Amino acid sequence: MSQEPTPTRAEARAKFRRTLVQVLLVQLIAIAALAFLQIRYGL
Amino acid sequence: MHWINWVIVVVYVLYVVIDGVRRSKDTDSLAGFFVANKSLSWWVVGLSVMATQLSAITMIGTPGQGATDGIRFIQFYFGLPIAMVILGVTLVPFLHGSGVYTAYEFLERRFDAKTRSLTAFLFLLSRGMSAGTIIAAPGVVLSAIFGIPLVWAVALIGLPTVLYTMLGGVQAVAWADVKQMFLIMFAFLAIVIVLIVQMPVSPDEALRIAGATGRLQAFDFSFDLTETYTFWGGIIGGTFLMLSYFGTDQSQVQRYLSARSVDQARSSLLMSAYWKIPLQLLVLLVGVGVFVYYQFVRPPLLYNPAHEAAVVDVRGEDYAVLQGRYEEVFTLRSNAALEVADATDQAVGSTAMQSFLQREAEIEGIRVEALAMAEEVTGEPSRDVNYIIPRFALSELPIGLAGLFIAGVLAAAMSSISAELNSLATTSIIDFYRRWVKPEATDAHYLLVSKGATAFWGIFACVVATYAATLGSLIEVVNRFGSFFYGSILGVFILAMIPRTTGRGSFFGLIAGMSLVAFVNFRIPEVAFLWHNVIGAVTVVMVGLLLSATDTKGAVEGRSTRGANAAG
Secondary structure, eight states: OOOOHHHHHHHHHHHHHHHHHHHHHHHHHHHHHHHHIIIIOOO | OOOHHHHHHHHHHHHHHHHHHHHHGGGHHHHHHHHGOBOOHHHHHHHHHHHHHHHHHHHHHHHHHHHHHOOOGGGGGGGGGHHHHHHHHHHHHHHTTTOOOHHHHHHHHSOOOOHHHHHHHHHHHHHHHHHHHHHHHHHHHHHHTTTOOOOHHHHHHHHHHHHHHHHHHHEEEEEEEEHHHHHHHHHHHHHHHHHHOOSSOOOOHHHHHHHHHHTTOOOOOOOOTTTTSOHHHIIIIIIHHHHHHHHHHHHHHHHHHBSSHHHHHHHHHHHHHHHHHHHHHHHHHHHHHHHHHHTOOOSSSSSSSHHHHHHHHHHHHHHHHHHHHHHHHHHHHHHHHHHHHHHHHHHHHHHHHHHHHHHHHHHHHHHHHHHHHHHHHSSSOOOOGHHHHHHHHHHHHOOTHHHHHHHHHHHHHHHHHHHHHHHHHHIIIIIIIIIIOSSSSOOOHHHHHHOOOHHHHHHHHHHHTTTTTTTHHHHHHHHHHHHHHHHHHHHHHHHHHHHHTTTHHHHHHHHHOOOOOHHHHHSSSOOOOOOHHHHHHHHHHHHHHHHHHHHHHHHHHHHHHHHHHHHO
16 A cells, blocks of 8 residues: 655655756746847857 | 055955954854854855855956856856755755764765775865965966065965954854855946946947857857867766765865755755856856957956066067057957947948957957967966956956955955865864874864864965965866866765665775776866766766675675574
8 A cells, every 4th residue: 555645745845846946947047048148149 | 456445455354354253252162163053044054155166266267268268158057056956855964964064974974984084085185285276376366466476465365264264163154155255246246337337339239249259159069078168068067066066075065064954954055056057147248248348448468467567578579569469450350349339231240240350360369479478488377367357357447346356356265265274174173083083072172173273274275375386287286186086976975875885885986986087087188077077976886886786795695694504
Protein backbone atom coordinates (compact mmCIF):
# COMPACT_ATOMS: atom_id res chain seq x y z
CA MET A 1 0.00 0.00 0.00
CA SER A 2 1.51 3.35 -1.00
CA GLN A 3 1.92 5.91 1.69
CA GLU A 4 0.60 9.42 1.10
CA PRO A 5 3.18 12.16 1.56
CA THR A 6 2.78 14.11 4.77
CA PRO A 7 1.36 17.62 4.38
CA THR A 8 4.68 19.23 5.34
CA ARG A 9 6.49 17.29 2.65
CA ALA A 10 3.82 18.17 0.11
CA GLU A 11 4.00 21.79 1.16
CA ALA A 12 7.76 21.77 0.84
CA ARG A 13 7.51 20.28 -2.66
CA ALA A 14 4.92 22.83 -3.71
CA LYS A 15 7.07 25.63 -2.34
CA PHE A 16 10.11 24.28 -4.16
CA ARG A 17 8.16 24.03 -7.43
CA ARG A 18 6.92 27.61 -6.99
CA THR A 19 10.46 28.85 -6.35
CA LEU A 20 11.82 26.91 -9.32
CA VAL A 21 9.18 28.41 -11.62
CA GLN A 22 9.94 31.91 -10.30
CA VAL A 23 13.70 31.52 -10.76
CA LEU A 24 13.21 30.14 -14.27
CA LEU A 25 10.82 32.99 -15.10
CA VAL A 26 13.33 35.65 -14.02
CA GLN A 27 16.06 33.94 -16.06
CA LEU A 28 13.71 33.72 -19.04
CA ILE A 29 13.08 37.47 -18.84
CA ALA A 30 16.84 38.12 -18.64
CA ILE A 31 17.54 35.82 -21.60
CA ALA A 32 14.69 37.45 -23.58
CA ALA A 33 16.28 40.86 -22.91
CA LEU A 34 19.64 39.55 -24.13
CA ALA A 35 18.00 38.02 -27.21
CA PHE A 36 16.28 41.36 -27.91
CA LEU A 37 19.61 43.21 -27.73
CA GLN A 38 21.27 40.67 -30.02
CA ILE A 39 18.46 40.60 -32.60
CA ARG A 40 17.67 44.34 -32.59
CA TYR A 41 21.23 45.68 -32.48
CA GLY A 42 23.71 42.85 -32.66
CA LEU A 43 23.14 41.42 -36.12
CA MET B 1 42.60 62.68 -7.13
CA HIS B 2 40.77 65.61 -5.53
CA TRP B 3 41.11 65.84 -1.73
CA ILE B 4 37.33 65.47 -1.25
CA ASN B 5 37.52 62.09 -2.97
CA TRP B 6 40.36 61.06 -0.64
CA VAL B 7 38.30 62.14 2.39
CA ILE B 8 35.44 59.90 1.20
CA VAL B 9 37.81 56.95 0.81
CA VAL B 10 39.35 57.49 4.26
CA VAL B 11 35.93 57.92 5.93
CA TYR B 12 34.75 54.67 4.32
CA VAL B 13 37.83 52.73 5.52
CA LEU B 14 37.50 54.09 9.07
CA TYR B 15 33.78 53.33 9.17
CA VAL B 16 34.30 49.70 8.08
CA VAL B 17 36.92 49.14 10.82
CA ILE B 18 34.93 50.87 13.58
CA ASP B 19 31.78 48.96 12.65
CA GLY B 20 33.75 45.69 12.69
CA VAL B 21 35.11 46.43 16.16
CA ARG B 22 31.59 47.29 17.35
CA ARG B 23 30.39 43.85 16.22
CA SER B 24 33.18 42.05 18.07
CA LYS B 25 31.14 42.10 21.30
CA ASP B 26 28.83 39.39 19.89
CA THR B 27 31.64 36.97 19.19
CA ASP B 28 32.73 35.61 22.56
CA SER B 29 32.27 31.96 21.54
CA LEU B 30 33.53 29.80 18.71
CA ALA B 31 29.99 29.45 17.27
CA GLY B 32 29.63 33.24 17.44
CA PHE B 33 32.95 33.87 15.72
CA PHE B 34 32.60 31.28 12.97
CA VAL B 35 28.84 30.95 12.28
CA ALA B 36 27.36 33.99 14.09
CA ASN B 37 25.47 31.59 16.42
CA LYS B 38 23.36 30.74 13.35
CA SER B 39 21.51 34.02 13.80
CA LEU B 40 21.69 35.84 10.46
CA SER B 41 18.68 36.62 8.28
CA TRP B 42 18.47 35.37 4.71
CA TRP B 43 18.91 38.82 3.17
CA VAL B 44 22.08 39.50 5.19
CA VAL B 45 23.54 36.14 4.14
CA GLY B 46 22.30 36.61 0.55
CA LEU B 47 23.91 40.04 0.16
CA SER B 48 27.06 38.73 1.84
CA VAL B 49 27.25 35.83 -0.64
CA MET B 50 26.86 38.25 -3.56
CA ALA B 51 29.40 40.74 -2.17
CA THR B 52 31.93 37.95 -1.55
CA GLN B 53 31.63 36.77 -5.12
CA LEU B 54 31.95 40.29 -6.50
CA SER B 55 35.67 40.98 -6.11
CA ALA B 56 37.42 44.23 -6.99
CA ILE B 57 38.73 42.72 -10.17
CA THR B 58 35.14 41.84 -11.12
CA MET B 59 34.18 45.43 -10.44
CA ILE B 60 36.85 46.95 -12.64
CA GLY B 61 37.70 44.02 -14.91
CA THR B 62 34.17 42.96 -15.93
CA PRO B 63 33.03 46.36 -17.25
CA GLY B 64 36.45 46.61 -18.87
CA GLN B 65 35.66 43.32 -20.58
CA GLY B 66 32.27 44.74 -21.60
CA ALA B 67 34.09 47.73 -23.17
CA THR B 68 36.58 45.63 -25.12
CA ASP B 69 34.74 42.36 -25.79
CA GLY B 70 31.02 43.04 -25.29
CA ILE B 71 28.41 41.18 -23.26
CA ARG B 72 29.09 37.56 -24.30
CA PHE B 73 30.80 36.97 -20.92
CA ILE B 74 27.25 36.85 -19.46
CA GLN B 75 26.98 33.24 -20.70
CA PHE B 76 29.50 32.27 -18.01
CA TYR B 77 26.75 32.80 -15.40
CA PHE B 78 23.93 30.87 -17.09
CA GLY B 79 24.53 27.85 -14.84
CA LEU B 80 24.35 29.85 -11.60
CA PRO B 81 20.56 29.88 -11.06
CA ILE B 82 20.39 26.15 -11.82
CA ALA B 83 23.23 25.45 -9.36
CA MET B 84 21.55 27.50 -6.63
CA VAL B 85 18.27 25.63 -6.96
CA ILE B 86 20.09 22.25 -6.91
CA LEU B 87 22.13 23.26 -3.84
CA GLY B 88 19.00 24.47 -2.08
CA VAL B 89 17.47 21.00 -2.15
CA THR B 90 20.64 18.92 -1.78
CA LEU B 91 23.76 20.16 0.02
CA VAL B 92 22.36 23.09 1.99
CA PRO B 93 20.01 20.98 4.20
CA PHE B 94 22.80 18.41 4.71
CA LEU B 95 25.43 20.94 5.75
CA HIS B 96 23.20 23.30 7.75
CA GLY B 97 21.46 20.45 9.55
CA SER B 98 24.66 18.62 10.51
CA GLY B 99 25.85 21.43 12.80
CA VAL B 100 29.35 21.60 11.32
CA TYR B 101 31.63 24.64 11.12
CA THR B 102 33.24 23.66 7.83
CA ALA B 103 32.13 21.77 4.74
CA TYR B 104 35.13 19.42 5.17
CA GLU B 105 34.13 18.51 8.74
CA PHE B 106 30.97 17.04 7.21
CA LEU B 107 33.12 14.76 5.02
CA GLU B 108 34.71 13.09 8.05
CA ARG B 109 31.28 12.36 9.51
CA ARG B 110 30.24 10.82 6.20
CA PHE B 111 33.54 9.21 5.12
CA ASP B 112 36.81 9.42 7.05
CA ALA B 113 39.49 11.74 8.43
CA LYS B 114 41.81 11.44 5.41
CA THR B 115 39.14 12.63 2.93
CA ARG B 116 38.37 15.56 5.24
CA SER B 117 42.01 16.50 5.69
CA LEU B 118 42.87 16.24 1.99
CA THR B 119 39.96 18.44 0.87
CA ALA B 120 40.64 20.95 3.67
CA PHE B 121 44.34 21.03 2.76
CA LEU B 122 43.53 21.64 -0.92
CA PHE B 123 41.24 24.49 0.11
CA LEU B 124 43.96 26.10 2.27
CA LEU B 125 46.54 25.75 -0.50
CA SER B 126 44.47 27.32 -3.25
CA ARG B 127 42.65 29.94 -1.18
CA GLY B 128 45.76 30.97 0.73
CA MET B 129 47.42 31.99 -2.51
CA SER B 130 44.28 33.41 -4.10
CA ALA B 131 43.78 35.69 -1.07
CA GLY B 132 47.09 37.25 -2.08
CA THR B 133 45.99 37.72 -5.69
CA ILE B 134 42.63 39.17 -4.63
CA ILE B 135 44.54 41.95 -2.84
CA ALA B 136 47.28 42.20 -5.46
CA ALA B 137 45.01 42.71 -8.48
CA PRO B 138 43.25 45.90 -7.28
CA GLY B 139 46.46 46.90 -5.44
CA VAL B 140 48.40 46.98 -8.71
CA VAL B 141 45.63 49.00 -10.41
CA LEU B 142 45.33 51.54 -7.56
CA SER B 143 49.09 51.93 -7.28
CA ALA B 144 49.35 52.64 -11.04
CA ILE B 145 46.36 55.02 -11.06
CA PHE B 146 47.47 57.05 -8.05
CA GLY B 147 51.21 56.67 -8.55
CA ILE B 148 51.71 55.24 -5.05
CA PRO B 149 53.97 52.29 -4.14
CA LEU B 150 52.27 48.89 -4.36
CA VAL B 151 52.92 48.25 -0.67
CA TRP B 152 50.75 51.27 0.30
CA ALA B 153 47.90 50.16 -1.94
CA VAL B 154 48.09 46.65 -0.47
CA ALA B 155 48.12 48.08 3.05
CA LEU B 156 45.13 50.34 2.30
CA ILE B 157 43.08 47.33 1.19
CA GLY B 158 44.54 44.57 3.38
CA LEU B 159 45.13 45.97 6.86
CA PRO B 160 41.62 47.34 7.61
CA THR B 161 40.16 44.07 6.32
CA VAL B 162 42.43 41.96 8.55
CA LEU B 163 41.51 44.14 11.53
CA TYR B 164 37.72 43.92 11.26
CA THR B 165 37.73 40.23 10.23
CA MET B 166 40.00 39.33 13.16
CA LEU B 167 37.99 41.25 15.74
CA GLY B 168 34.44 40.74 14.54
CA GLY B 169 34.48 37.26 12.94
CA VAL B 170 31.77 36.20 10.52
CA GLN B 171 29.29 38.66 12.05
CA ALA B 172 31.45 41.66 11.12
CA VAL B 173 32.26 40.13 7.74
CA ALA B 174 28.60 39.56 6.80
CA TRP B 175 27.35 42.97 7.97
CA ALA B 176 30.28 44.76 6.31
CA ASP B 177 29.43 42.83 3.12
CA VAL B 178 25.85 44.16 3.23
CA LYS B 179 27.03 47.77 3.38
CA GLN B 180 29.75 47.11 0.84
CA MET B 181 27.23 45.62 -1.59
CA PHE B 182 25.09 48.78 -1.37
CA LEU B 183 28.19 50.94 -1.92
CA ILE B 184 29.21 48.88 -4.97
CA MET B 185 25.71 49.17 -6.46
CA PHE B 186 25.67 52.90 -5.78
CA ALA B 187 29.05 53.30 -7.53
CA PHE B 188 27.72 51.50 -10.62
CA LEU B 189 24.48 53.48 -10.67
CA ALA B 190 26.53 56.70 -10.48
CA ILE B 191 28.39 55.65 -13.63
CA VAL B 192 25.13 54.69 -15.38
CA ILE B 193 23.59 58.11 -14.61
CA VAL B 194 26.71 59.98 -15.73
CA LEU B 195 26.81 57.94 -18.94
CA ILE B 196 23.14 58.63 -19.70
CA VAL B 197 23.48 62.37 -18.98
CA GLN B 198 26.79 62.93 -20.79
CA MET B 199 26.40 60.59 -23.77
CA PRO B 200 26.35 62.68 -26.97
CA VAL B 201 23.88 60.26 -28.66
CA SER B 202 20.54 58.74 -27.60
CA PRO B 203 20.44 55.27 -25.91
CA ASP B 204 19.04 53.74 -29.12
CA GLU B 205 21.86 55.24 -31.19
CA ALA B 206 24.43 54.18 -28.58
CA LEU B 207 23.17 50.59 -28.76
CA ARG B 208 23.33 50.71 -32.56
CA ILE B 209 27.00 51.76 -32.43
CA ALA B 210 27.80 49.06 -29.85
CA GLY B 211 25.90 46.47 -31.89
CA ALA B 212 27.83 47.37 -35.05
CA THR B 213 31.06 46.25 -33.36
CA GLY B 214 29.51 42.96 -32.17
CA ARG B 215 29.51 44.00 -28.52
CA LEU B 216 25.83 43.08 -28.06
CA GLN B 217 26.25 39.48 -29.25
CA ALA B 218 25.21 37.69 -26.07
CA PHE B 219 24.81 34.12 -27.36
CA ASP B 220 27.13 31.66 -28.98
CA PHE B 221 25.28 28.37 -29.45
CA SER B 222 28.23 26.42 -30.86
CA PHE B 223 29.11 23.30 -28.88
CA ASP B 224 32.82 24.09 -28.89
CA LEU B 225 34.85 22.75 -25.97
CA THR B 226 37.72 25.10 -26.80
CA GLU B 227 35.61 28.27 -26.44
CA THR B 228 35.21 29.51 -22.86
CA TYR B 229 32.11 31.61 -23.34
CA THR B 230 29.42 29.63 -25.12
CA PHE B 231 25.80 28.97 -24.20
CA TRP B 232 26.46 25.28 -23.53
CA GLY B 233 29.71 25.96 -21.68
CA GLY B 234 27.80 28.34 -19.40
CA ILE B 235 24.83 26.04 -18.87
CA ILE B 236 26.75 22.77 -18.31
CA GLY B 237 30.30 23.78 -17.29
CA GLY B 238 28.99 26.84 -15.45
CA THR B 239 26.51 24.76 -13.44
CA PHE B 240 29.32 22.45 -12.27
CA LEU B 241 31.60 25.40 -11.47
CA MET B 242 28.90 27.19 -9.47
CA LEU B 243 27.94 23.97 -7.69
CA SER B 244 31.60 23.57 -6.68
CA TYR B 245 32.04 27.17 -5.67
CA PHE B 246 28.82 27.69 -3.72
CA GLY B 247 28.50 24.12 -2.46
CA THR B 248 32.00 23.15 -1.40
CA ASP B 249 34.11 26.28 -1.03
CA GLN B 250 34.31 27.20 2.65
CA SER B 251 34.29 30.95 1.90
CA GLN B 252 30.74 30.52 0.56
CA VAL B 253 29.54 27.61 2.70
CA GLN B 254 30.39 29.50 5.89
CA ARG B 255 28.01 32.29 4.84
CA TYR B 256 24.93 30.09 4.70
CA LEU B 257 25.96 28.04 7.74
CA SER B 258 25.45 31.34 9.62
CA ALA B 259 21.81 31.56 8.51
CA ARG B 260 19.04 31.19 11.09
CA SER B 261 17.49 28.08 9.51
CA VAL B 262 17.73 25.81 6.47
CA ASP B 263 14.94 27.80 4.83
CA GLN B 264 16.78 31.07 5.43
CA ALA B 265 19.99 29.53 4.05
CA ARG B 266 18.09 28.43 0.91
CA SER B 267 16.52 31.85 0.46
CA SER B 268 19.94 33.51 0.76
CA LEU B 269 21.27 31.43 -2.14
CA LEU B 270 18.14 32.10 -4.19
CA MET B 271 18.89 35.82 -3.96
CA SER B 272 21.91 35.17 -6.18
CA ALA B 273 19.79 32.92 -8.42
CA TYR B 274 17.41 35.84 -9.06
CA TRP B 275 19.83 38.73 -9.24
CA LYS B 276 23.24 37.54 -10.44
CA ILE B 277 22.52 37.52 -14.20
CA PRO B 278 20.66 40.89 -14.27
CA LEU B 279 23.42 42.43 -12.09
CA GLN B 280 26.20 41.04 -14.25
CA LEU B 281 24.39 42.27 -17.37
CA LEU B 282 24.23 45.77 -15.87
CA VAL B 283 27.97 45.66 -15.11
CA LEU B 284 28.79 44.54 -18.67
CA LEU B 285 26.44 47.15 -20.18
CA VAL B 286 28.24 49.83 -18.14
CA GLY B 287 31.40 48.73 -19.96
CA VAL B 288 29.61 48.81 -23.33
CA GLY B 289 28.34 52.32 -22.46
CA VAL B 290 31.88 53.48 -21.66
CA PHE B 291 33.02 52.07 -25.02
CA VAL B 292 30.36 54.13 -26.87
CA TYR B 293 31.14 57.23 -24.78
CA TYR B 294 34.78 56.91 -25.79
CA GLN B 295 33.76 57.07 -29.43
CA PHE B 296 33.13 60.76 -28.91
CA VAL B 297 35.46 61.70 -26.05
CA ARG B 298 39.05 60.70 -26.74
CA PRO B 299 40.42 58.31 -24.13
CA PRO B 300 44.16 57.82 -23.50
CA LEU B 301 45.96 55.51 -25.93
CA LEU B 302 47.24 53.45 -22.99
CA TYR B 303 44.85 53.25 -20.04
CA ASN B 304 47.52 52.22 -17.53
CA PRO B 305 49.10 55.56 -16.50
CA ALA B 306 52.26 53.92 -15.14
CA HIS B 307 52.90 52.13 -18.44
CA GLU B 308 52.06 55.29 -20.38
CA ALA B 309 54.64 57.27 -18.37
CA ALA B 310 57.26 54.54 -18.82
CA VAL B 311 56.74 54.45 -22.60
CA VAL B 312 56.88 58.27 -22.88
CA ASP B 313 60.07 58.19 -20.82
CA VAL B 314 61.91 55.53 -22.81
CA ARG B 315 60.43 55.74 -26.32
CA GLY B 316 58.92 59.23 -26.30
CA GLU B 317 59.42 59.95 -30.02
CA ASP B 318 57.94 56.66 -31.27
CA TYR B 319 55.02 57.07 -28.90
CA ALA B 320 54.39 60.65 -30.06
CA VAL B 321 54.16 59.43 -33.68
CA LEU B 322 51.73 56.70 -32.63
CA GLN B 323 49.74 59.22 -30.60
CA GLY B 324 49.51 61.52 -33.65
CA ARG B 325 48.13 58.70 -35.80
CA TYR B 326 45.72 57.76 -33.02
CA GLU B 327 44.31 61.30 -32.73
CA GLU B 328 43.86 61.52 -36.48
CA VAL B 329 42.02 58.19 -36.82
CA PHE B 330 40.01 58.91 -33.67
CA THR B 331 38.46 62.01 -35.27
CA LEU B 332 37.59 60.03 -38.39
CA ARG B 333 36.06 57.24 -36.30
CA SER B 334 34.02 59.74 -34.25
CA ASN B 335 32.52 61.16 -37.43
CA ALA B 336 31.80 57.69 -38.77
CA ALA B 337 30.13 56.73 -35.46
CA LEU B 338 27.90 59.81 -35.69
CA GLU B 339 26.93 58.83 -39.22
CA VAL B 340 26.01 55.33 -38.01
CA ALA B 341 23.92 56.87 -35.23
CA ASP B 342 22.17 59.32 -37.56
CA ALA B 343 21.57 56.96 -40.49
CA THR B 344 17.88 56.51 -41.19
CA ASP B 345 18.24 55.03 -44.66
CA GLN B 346 19.52 51.42 -44.79
CA ALA B 347 21.91 52.01 -47.72
CA VAL B 348 23.45 55.09 -46.06
CA GLY B 349 23.63 53.15 -42.78
CA SER B 350 25.46 50.28 -44.43
CA THR B 351 28.11 52.55 -45.99
CA ALA B 352 28.54 54.47 -42.74
CA MET B 353 28.84 51.19 -40.85
CA GLN B 354 31.60 49.93 -43.14
CA SER B 355 33.56 53.15 -42.77
CA PHE B 356 33.08 53.05 -38.98
CA LEU B 357 34.23 49.44 -38.70
CA GLN B 358 37.29 50.20 -40.80
CA ARG B 359 38.28 53.09 -38.49
CA GLU B 360 37.57 50.95 -35.45
CA ALA B 361 39.94 48.26 -36.78
CA GLU B 362 42.61 50.93 -37.37
CA ILE B 363 42.27 52.19 -33.79
CA GLU B 364 42.55 48.61 -32.51
CA GLY B 365 45.72 48.15 -34.56
CA ILE B 366 47.27 51.32 -33.10
CA ARG B 367 46.33 50.19 -29.57
CA VAL B 368 47.99 46.79 -30.14
CA GLU B 369 51.17 48.60 -31.23
CA ALA B 370 51.06 50.81 -28.12
CA LEU B 371 50.52 47.79 -25.83
CA ALA B 372 53.44 45.96 -27.45
CA MET B 373 55.58 49.05 -26.85
CA ALA B 374 54.51 49.13 -23.18
CA GLU B 375 55.28 45.44 -22.78
CA GLU B 376 58.70 45.89 -24.33
CA VAL B 377 59.56 48.88 -22.12
CA THR B 378 58.19 47.59 -18.80
CA GLY B 379 58.86 43.88 -19.34
CA GLU B 380 55.39 43.01 -18.03
CA PRO B 381 52.23 42.06 -19.97
CA SER B 382 49.91 45.05 -20.23
CA ARG B 383 46.42 44.17 -18.93
CA ASP B 384 44.96 47.46 -20.06
CA VAL B 385 41.38 46.18 -19.70
CA ASN B 386 41.49 46.63 -15.89
CA TYR B 387 42.34 50.33 -16.16
CA ILE B 388 39.52 51.47 -18.47
CA ILE B 389 36.83 51.89 -15.79
CA PRO B 390 38.99 53.44 -13.02
CA ARG B 391 40.33 56.02 -15.49
CA PHE B 392 36.83 56.73 -16.76
CA ALA B 393 35.56 57.15 -13.18
CA LEU B 394 38.35 59.50 -12.16
CA SER B 395 38.20 61.68 -15.27
CA GLU B 396 34.46 61.75 -16.00
CA LEU B 397 32.64 61.38 -12.65
CA PRO B 398 32.07 64.57 -10.64
CA ILE B 399 34.08 65.19 -7.45
CA GLY B 400 32.65 63.06 -4.67
CA LEU B 401 31.21 60.39 -6.94
CA ALA B 402 34.74 59.50 -8.11
CA GLY B 403 35.71 59.05 -4.44
CA LEU B 404 32.66 56.87 -3.92
CA PHE B 405 33.67 54.75 -6.89
CA ILE B 406 37.17 54.19 -5.48
CA ALA B 407 35.58 53.40 -2.08
CA GLY B 408 33.38 50.93 -4.01
CA VAL B 409 36.47 49.25 -5.47
CA LEU B 410 37.95 48.97 -1.96
CA ALA B 411 34.60 47.61 -0.71
CA ALA B 412 34.54 44.95 -3.43
CA ALA B 413 38.11 43.93 -2.57
CA MET B 414 37.50 43.91 1.19
CA SER B 415 34.27 41.89 0.98
CA SER B 416 36.03 39.12 -0.94
CA ILE B 417 39.21 39.15 1.17
CA SER B 418 37.36 39.14 4.50
CA ALA B 419 35.44 36.00 3.47
CA GLU B 420 38.69 34.34 2.40
CA LEU B 421 40.46 35.19 5.67
CA ASN B 422 37.51 34.12 7.79
CA SER B 423 37.17 30.80 5.98
CA LEU B 424 40.93 30.15 5.94
CA ALA B 425 41.05 30.70 9.71
CA THR B 426 38.00 28.47 10.26
CA THR B 427 39.45 25.61 8.21
CA SER B 428 42.90 25.93 9.82
CA ILE B 429 41.47 25.78 13.33
CA ILE B 430 38.53 23.40 12.95
CA ASP B 431 39.95 20.93 10.41
CA PHE B 432 43.56 20.88 11.56
CA TYR B 433 44.25 22.51 14.94
CA ARG B 434 41.20 21.19 16.79
CA ARG B 435 41.18 17.89 14.86
CA TRP B 436 44.87 16.95 15.05
CA VAL B 437 46.74 19.26 17.45
CA LYS B 438 44.55 20.14 20.43
CA PRO B 439 41.18 18.35 20.40
CA GLU B 440 40.20 19.25 23.99
CA ALA B 441 40.43 22.94 24.84
CA THR B 442 38.15 25.72 25.96
CA ASP B 443 36.18 27.94 23.60
CA ALA B 444 38.25 30.89 24.83
CA HIS B 445 41.42 29.12 23.71
CA TYR B 446 40.04 28.27 20.26
CA LEU B 447 38.73 31.81 19.87
CA LEU B 448 42.16 33.23 20.65
CA VAL B 449 43.95 30.96 18.16
CA SER B 450 41.23 31.66 15.57
CA LYS B 451 41.93 35.38 15.80
CA GLY B 452 45.64 34.59 15.55
CA ALA B 453 44.99 32.43 12.47
CA THR B 454 42.98 35.27 10.85
CA ALA B 455 45.87 37.67 11.48
CA PHE B 456 48.37 35.12 10.13
CA TRP B 457 46.45 34.53 6.89
CA GLY B 458 45.86 38.28 6.50
CA ILE B 459 49.54 39.12 6.82
CA PHE B 460 50.45 36.17 4.59
CA ALA B 461 48.01 37.43 1.91
CA CYS B 462 49.42 40.99 2.15
CA VAL B 463 53.01 39.71 1.80
CA VAL B 464 52.08 37.54 -1.21
CA ALA B 465 50.28 40.58 -2.72
CA THR B 466 53.28 42.85 -2.17
CA TYR B 467 55.56 40.42 -3.98
CA ALA B 468 52.88 39.67 -6.62
CA ALA B 469 55.12 40.76 -9.48
CA THR B 470 58.04 38.60 -8.28
CA LEU B 471 55.82 35.65 -7.37
CA GLY B 472 53.75 36.03 -10.55
CA SER B 473 54.58 32.67 -12.10
CA LEU B 474 54.32 30.83 -8.75
CA ILE B 475 50.87 32.31 -8.08
CA GLU B 476 49.79 31.37 -11.59
CA VAL B 477 50.93 27.79 -11.03
CA VAL B 478 49.04 27.59 -7.72
CA ASN B 479 45.90 29.11 -9.25
CA ARG B 480 46.12 26.69 -12.14
CA PHE B 481 46.61 23.85 -9.68
CA GLY B 482 43.53 25.13 -7.81
CA SER B 483 41.40 24.72 -10.92
CA PHE B 484 42.46 21.04 -11.09
CA PHE B 485 40.50 20.08 -8.00
CA TYR B 486 37.50 22.41 -7.91
CA GLY B 487 35.23 20.02 -9.83
CA SER B 488 36.82 17.01 -8.14
CA ILE B 489 35.90 18.25 -4.66
CA LEU B 490 32.34 18.69 -5.89
CA GLY B 491 32.48 15.02 -6.92
CA VAL B 492 33.35 14.04 -3.32
CA PHE B 493 30.33 15.93 -1.99
CA ILE B 494 28.08 14.29 -4.62
CA LEU B 495 29.40 10.90 -3.44
CA ALA B 496 28.64 11.92 0.16
CA MET B 497 24.97 12.21 -0.73
CA ILE B 498 24.81 8.82 -2.45
CA PRO B 499 24.04 5.98 -0.01
CA ARG B 500 26.61 3.18 0.49
CA THR B 501 29.58 5.09 -0.96
CA THR B 502 32.76 4.60 1.07
CA GLY B 503 35.71 6.64 2.34
CA ARG B 504 38.15 4.68 0.17
CA GLY B 505 35.97 5.33 -2.90
CA SER B 506 35.79 9.07 -2.26
CA PHE B 507 39.50 9.47 -1.40
CA PHE B 508 40.85 7.62 -4.44
CA GLY B 509 38.05 9.03 -6.60
CA LEU B 510 39.28 12.51 -5.65
CA ILE B 511 42.85 11.64 -6.59
CA ALA B 512 41.70 10.10 -9.90
CA GLY B 513 39.57 13.17 -10.71
CA MET B 514 42.39 15.62 -10.01
CA SER B 515 44.87 13.52 -12.01
CA LEU B 516 42.60 13.38 -15.06
CA VAL B 517 41.95 17.14 -14.96
CA ALA B 518 45.71 17.77 -14.67
CA PHE B 519 46.26 15.45 -17.65
CA VAL B 520 43.61 17.26 -19.72
CA ASN B 521 45.05 20.63 -18.72
CA PHE B 522 48.58 19.76 -19.84
CA ARG B 523 47.93 17.39 -22.76
CA ILE B 524 44.73 18.89 -24.22
CA PRO B 525 45.17 22.57 -23.23
CA GLU B 526 42.64 23.74 -25.80
CA VAL B 527 39.75 22.40 -23.66
CA ALA B 528 38.24 25.49 -21.96
CA PHE B 529 38.63 25.55 -18.15
CA LEU B 530 34.85 25.51 -17.48
CA TRP B 531 34.79 21.91 -18.75
CA HIS B 532 37.51 20.88 -16.24
CA ASN B 533 34.85 21.06 -13.52
CA VAL B 534 32.59 18.65 -15.39
CA ILE B 535 35.47 16.24 -16.10
CA GLY B 536 36.67 16.32 -12.45
CA ALA B 537 33.25 15.84 -10.85
CA VAL B 538 32.15 13.06 -13.23
CA THR B 539 35.46 11.14 -12.83
CA VAL B 540 35.32 11.30 -9.02
CA VAL B 541 31.73 10.05 -8.97
CA MET B 542 32.42 7.19 -11.42
CA VAL B 543 35.64 6.01 -9.73
CA GLY B 544 34.11 6.53 -6.28
CA LEU B 545 31.01 4.48 -7.15
CA LEU B 546 33.14 1.70 -8.65
CA LEU B 547 35.48 1.45 -5.63
CA SER B 548 32.58 1.76 -3.19
CA ALA B 549 30.80 -1.10 -4.98
CA THR B 550 33.86 -3.35 -4.55
CA ASP B 551 34.13 -2.25 -0.89
CA THR B 552 30.47 -3.00 -0.24
CA LYS B 553 30.74 -6.34 -2.07
CA GLY B 554 33.83 -7.22 0.00
CA ALA B 555 32.07 -6.25 3.20
CA VAL B 556 28.99 -8.30 2.29
CA GLU B 557 31.14 -11.32 1.33
CA GLY B 558 33.20 -10.87 4.53
CA ARG B 559 30.03 -10.79 6.60
CA SER B 560 28.59 -13.91 4.85
CA THR B 561 31.93 -15.79 5.27
CA ARG B 562 32.02 -14.89 8.95
CA GLY B 563 28.37 -15.92 9.17
CA ALA B 564 29.12 -19.29 7.51
CA ASN B 565 32.10 -19.90 9.81
CA ALA B 566 30.04 -19.07 12.84
CA ALA B 567 27.29 -21.40 11.64
CA GLY B 568 29.89 -24.15 10.94
